[in-house]
Amino acid sequence: MNTKILESIGLTRNQSEVYLSLLKLSSATAQQIINESGMHRSRVYDSLDKLQEQGLVSFVVKNFKKYFQAAPPSKLYSFLDEKRQALKKVISELEGLEGMKREEINACVYKGKEGLKTIHTEMLKLNRGEKICVLGAKALIYSELEYYIPHFERDRVKRGIKWKLLWDTENAKEKANGLKLMEGKVLPKGFESKGVVNIFGNKVAIVLWEEKYPSGFMISNKDISDSFRKWFDLIWKTAKK
Numbered sequence: 001m002n003t004k005i006l007e008s009i010g011l012t013r014n015q016s017e018v019y020l021s022l023l024k025l026s027s028a029t030a031q032q033i034i035n036e037s038g039m040h041r042s043r044v045y046d047s048l049d050k051l052q053e054q055g056l057v058s059f060v061v062k063n064f065k066k067y068f069q070a071a072p073p074s075k076l077y078s079f080l081d082e083k084r085q086a087l088k089k090v091i092s093e094l095e096g097l098e099g100m101k102r103e104e105i106n107a108c109v110y111k112g113k114e115g116l117k118t119i120h121t122e123m124l125k126l127n128r129g130e131k132i133c134v135l136g137a138k139a140l141i142y143s144e145l146e147y148y149i150p151h152f153e154r155d156r157v158k159r160g161i162k163w164k165l166l167w168d169t170e171n172a173k174e175k176a177n178g179l180k181l182m183e184g185k186v187l188p189k190g191f192e193s194k195g196v197v198n199i200f201g202n203k204v205a206i207v208l209w210e211e212k213y214p215s216g217f218m219i220s221n222k223d224i225s226d227s228f229r230k231w232f233d234l235i236w237k238t239a240k241k
Helices: 004-008 013-025 030-037 041-053 075-098 112-123 149-158 170-175 222-238
Strands: 057-062 065-070 106-111 131-137 162-167 182-186 195-200 203-210 213-220
Touching: 004 013, 013 030, 013 041, 013 057, 013 065, 030 041, 030 065, 041 057, 106 112, 112 149, 112 195, 112 203, 112 213, 131 222, 162 170, 162 222, 170 182, 195 222, 203 222
Parallel strands: 131 162, 162 182
Antiparallel strands: 057 065, 106 213, 131 195, 195 203, 203 213
């Protein structure tokens, strides 16, 4: 008989070979098991010890010799039940380990205006009421993506997704007058830059505007997005309306 079935329930190959040999022999000495199985002496003895611990083999002494016997195959049900009970004792601990796993960091680079559209399309996957936090908002997308943005804005408002914006300058803020579901503040003078940080869901998209040609780097990781959101909130508290 193939040992694979016994191996699948937790026995090693050697233990399976010894157990099957004993079923055939009914009652046998270690030497008889060695002859039947063709296994090395030390492996047979090691397997017999383990099988006895598992309750699958017992022995009697006759004429100063040990005669081993295999437990009935139905004992394998009990063997499995014992394993199940042992697992129940540690299952809560194992479930606790699940929370310790770390989310992988995924990152993508996007080039040009089409790349920027891709980033904004990801924003539309947010749940209703969630916010897109933007640090260093410049309102350039309204002129550089003039045909795409109206559609984006329509879908954003329809989905109830909010803007929370820290504008680079007063001028940038004025360009976006009339936006719905938006609240904004202006950064202090001297803090304008070529970079924009977009924080939404579990993503952070960092966009660099060079002569109105954008390059974007988007990171997907909850821990990172939560960190950026905390920093954004800190700056928000210090900025004036």
